[in-house]
Amino acid sequence: MKGHEIQTCEALLIKKTPIGESDILATLFTRESGKIKAIAKGATSSRKRFGGGFELFAVLKIEIGATRSGGKILQNSVVSSSFRRVAENMGVFLKANCLIDFIDAAFPEEQIPNETVFNEAVKALSAMNAGDGICAMFGFQTAVLESLGYSVDLSRCGECGGQTFENGHLIFPSGVFLCGSCARKSEGKPARKISRTVEAGRGAALRDVNCLNAFFQYQTGAVLKSAKVLENMLSG
Numbered sequence: 001m002k003g004h005e006i007q008t009c010e011a012l013l014i015k016k017t018p019i020g021e022s023d024i025l026a027t028l029f030t031r032e033s034g035k036i037k038a039i040a041k042g043a044t045s046s047r048k049r050f051g052g053g054f055e056l057f058a059v060l061k062i063e064i065g066a067t068r069s070g071g072k073i074l075q076n077s078v079v080s081s082s083f084r085r086v087a088e089n090m091g092v093f094l095k096a097n098c099l100i101d102f103i104d105a106a107f108p109e110e111q112i113p114n115e116t117v118f119n120e121a122v123k124a125l126s127a128m129n130a131g132d133g134i135c136a137m138f139g140f141q142t143a144v145l146e147s148l149g150y151s152v153d154l155s156r157c158g159e160c161g162g163q164t165f166e167n168g169h170l171i172f173p174s175g176v177f178l179c180g181s182c183a184r185k186s187e188g189k190p191a192r193k194i195s196r197t198v199e200a201g202r203g204a205a206l207r208d209v210n211c212l213n214a215f216f217q218y219q220t221g222a223v224l225k226s227a228k229v230l231e232n233m234l235s236g
């Protein structure tokens, strides 16, 4: 990107760090350029350029310019759609936080854009805004894992081909799903119980989200603090 060019992006805010009196360093996951960091000059004082535009759980419309040294400047940011109700329910809020953490841990800066993951993230936040959104969260996690090359095949048992999901397990690190009876035979391998009956009930569905969180952390070595909170929610 040359110095004078301005790029318009759709973005989710990952985090914001205050710099000095009035600037903000924003980490953003954009549809067009993947994860980026950009400085917003005078962000805390300019309502005109950044009116509400540092909202978590919202699709932002942003304009990015470049500094002489090649850094990125956030010129302005406005909310194009907000998922504000996410913050009204503690359980949903924790899942939404986990989604943001997941993106941050999964993608290094300046990655090639990943529109599929961006769309799945927006879909999940939108579903969370409308209620629980656990199925969409599961879909989002699956999309991220697939884009990282850690696909999980939950369509049938990887051993016998059966489609009984009761007491099924996801085997680490292969990502193979085993039905209850095949899982019993391969005891001792690292595995997590997964029901994949994401519509069946809240407890089961949260278990599935937790399973994919664990799988992601196992594969990447990343630590998701928010995943631990969700684990405690299930056991507590």
Ligand SMILES: [Zn+2]
Residues within 6 Å of the ligand: 157, 158, 159, 160, 161, 162, 178, 179, 180, 181, 182, 183
């Ligand atoms: Zn089986």
